[in-house]
Amino acid sequence: MHALRKNRPLRRIVLASAATVSGMVLLLSLKPHDTPAVAVPAPATAPSGGTSGSTAGGTTVTGDSAQTRWGPVQVRVTLQNGKLTDVTAVDYPTDNPRDQEINSYALPRLRTEALQAQSADIDTVSGATYTSDGYRRSLQSALDSAGG
Template sequence: MHALKKNRPLRRIVLASAATVSGVVLLLSFKPHTAPATALAVPAPSGSAQVTGTKTVTGDSVDTRWGPVQVRITVTNGKLTEVTAVVYPQENPRDQQINSYAIPTLRTEALQAQSADIDTVSGATYTSDGYRQSLQSALDSMSG
């Protein structure tokens, strides 16, 4: 007679419970993928001299899965005062829809953070990554 026949219901209960516990343990031990941490920040001015005046720099064009992303920044008296996306994916209606909310959100985040250490916009991961990289390249060229 088979081990899981109806004349042994306790054995079925024990096996079902063990399988459930094993599944829950495996599920709870799952570690989601995270992007590697990158040091991203507004470059500190060298020495005691503070950068004065206004300077505008365009970052590198970063190729993403959906198209290139490039930003231009303006720094006034050492403070990031403007970030403009000069190139970003807008080839089709879906790109236009996504970037209609992603680009303004990324701009606001960058101005608040005063660095490229900004969050990814949900639904616009590739654009966010390209935006961060281009922003960081502009900030790096500002100090050099």
């Protein structure tokens, strides 16, 4: 007995519906070959681990590089009179467009949080858990090296 016989219209409807649903699932699961690039400045290269120096603007210290699942994260801090005045991410994952997209919104938020908190006790940015954790560890390392 053939599955698409004319005396079984319900079976034909079920098979046609299943084929349509399967085709839609396959069509919707296709991903574009190239994702649009997000403009993120390339990280500056910096020596690893506690590099410090005095400038007219205060003391500048580079924290240890914190290895994360997606790559290293490293920050440089500037302190003036014991107060955190600037935090710059000098190394962070930029290998693919998704890393660039995540870091384009996460790094400014982490910087703002650090400057407001005046410490490494900052919140994790949703969607950037690994970057946030590495940022926090490198920031704490820099603050420890600066004695702040």
